Amino acid sequence: MQLKHTMKTFSGFTLIEVLIVLSMVSILASLAYTSYSGSLEKSRRADAKRALLGAAGEQERWYLRENVYTPLMDDIGGDESPDGHYTLVAVNSIDGNACADQLCFTITATATVGGLQAGDDDCQRFTIDNLGRRRAYDSGAVENEDCW
Numbered sequence: 001m002q003l004k005h006t007m008k009t010f011s012g013f014t015l016i017e018v019l020i021v022l023s024m025v026s027i028l029a030s031l032a033y034t035s036y037s038g039s040l041e042k043s044r045r046a047d048a049k050r051a052l053l054g055a056a057g058e059q060e061r062w063y064l065r066e067n068v069y070t071p072l073m074d075d076i077g078g079d080e081s082p083d084g085h086y087t088l089v090a091v092n093s094i095d096g097n098a099c100a101d102q103l104c105f106t107i108t109a110t111a112t113v114g115g116l117q118a119g120d121d122d123c124q125r126f127t128i129d130n131l132g133r134r135r136a137y138d139s140g141a142v143e144n145e146d147c148w
Contacts, residue, residue, distance in 0.1 A: 041120045044085045045147060048109040048126045051081035051088055055107045056128050059090070068102035069130065081109060085117040086126075094129050104130045123147035 058076035059069050071092050073079040079088045086109040092102045106129040111117040121139040126147065128134050136147030 041117065041123075044083070044117045045120070045123055045126075047081045047083040047117075048086040048111075048123075049148070051086060052107055052109050052126055052128045052134075055088060055090070056130075056132075059105050059107070059130070069105040071102070071105070080112075085112055085115055086110060087112050094131070106130075 090107045109126045124139045125137045134148045
């Protein structure tokens, strides 16, 4: 007489295996989200650049008509970037020094307070002046050459 061994086989996952897989997925998701949000910040910076270049072009057109640069953003297209991520301001000065007879300008695009771009600490503010100099500053007002 021969004894038959009966073995029960279980199929499925143990709790430990499920927890390991979940932890791996969460780590990968956090890495992907960080990379994705950084890419979004960089793409929104194009909104500031486009707004500044357009406003600088309008300043030059204004100068051809009026023989001065205007400090009023309404004269050259408005104080908001096309996608609304930045607020624009024009002044008749360069490097903080006022120029005589409105013969110079600096236009600044600053990330809108409370907007999607407000958390971009690396490139918080962009500027362009009548000499064509493009600058960017981080949230601590330190110039950052990597933004433009």
